[in-house]
Amino acid sequence: MSVVTVTNENFSDEVLSSDKPVLLDFWATWCPPCMMQSPIVDELAEERSDIRVGKVNVDEQPELAEKFDIENIPTLIIFKGGKAVKVLVGLRSKEQLLAEFN
Numbered sequence: 001m002s003v004v005t006v007t008n009e010n011f012s013d014e015v016l017s018s019d020k021p022v023l024l025d026f027w028a029t030w031c032p033p034c035m036m037q038s039p040i041v042d043e044l045a046e047e048r049s050d051i052r053v054g055k056v057n058v059d060e061q062p063e064l065a066e067k068f069d070i071e072n073i074p075t076l077i078i079f080k081g082g083k084a085v086k087v088l089v090g091l092r093s094k095e096q097l098l099a100e101f102n
Contacts, residue, residue, distance in 0.1 A: 003045045006054035008063045014054055016082040021101060022052045026068070026075040028059050033091045037074040040094045051101060 027034035045053035
């Protein structure tokens with residue numbers, strides 16, 4: 001699957017109503033660790049059809065960043081059944097992210 005750009009407008013449909021676990025990456029273009037995290041998140045989206053992957057640009061979607069108290073980026077939040085179950089702050093390896101879903 002491809003990465004979905006998540007906005008305030010499509011958040012409910014893409015994340016809360018998803019029948020799959022969701023990995024949501026909060027990022028910004030000016031954040032070097034975010035730029036390192038991005039290809040890892042993209043790989044997961046391509047390799048794991050059992051996980052929905054979305055990205056939230058915190059500069060373009062400040063309401064979502066505020067809603068989830070995003071103070072540092074990258075922050076990755078895992079949702080299951082429409083609920084945030086895990087918050088990971090900082091750059092994570094592909095292996096670390098995969099372990100969260102196994």
